[in-house]
């Protein structure tokens with residue numbers, strides 16, 4: 001039984017996440033397909049489900065947003081699209097980046113690394129490490145932070161915990177083959 005806490009959200013909003021740059025204004029319950037969700041309504045909790053992608057919360061005094069950002073979302077521009085909807089200037093936002101698969105565990109094809117680098121307007125070396133076999137390992141946190149900074153967000157807080165390295169604590173798509181558990185992120189404006 002959960003204890004009711006002062007300021008705890010009364011309602012929940014969620015998306016059918018699809019690795020897109022589609023953004024929805026939140027209402028109670030299902031909000032359709034998309035990967036960016038935002039609200040100005042106090043007490044309405046935005047929710048995300050992730051396994052290796054980055055859950056991002058951007059909040060200011062008047063609005064909060066939740067963003068699902070894997071490599072496809074980063075390439076599609078989901079961060080830019082979501083911030084464009086917010087009434088709060090990017091410079092007045094704080095951003096929190098939750099646990100995601102780390103570069104230690106995220107080997108990708110070279111063309112994927114190139115797409116993420118292009119979308120981030122950064123050299124591949126800035127958003128990926130190269131292993132001994134010459135294969136890129138994307139740093140999703142780093143790419144998301146670069147994109148947020150280029151959009152004007154200055155206060156960025158990263159929880160640099162790798163989902164795959166911490167499979168005893170967190171769900172990882174790559175680390176838990178056949179399992180379908182997801183990590184949950186909630187964000188809301190207090191009333």
Ligand SMILES: [Zn+2]
Nearest residue numbers: 104105162165
């Ligand atoms: Zn790892």
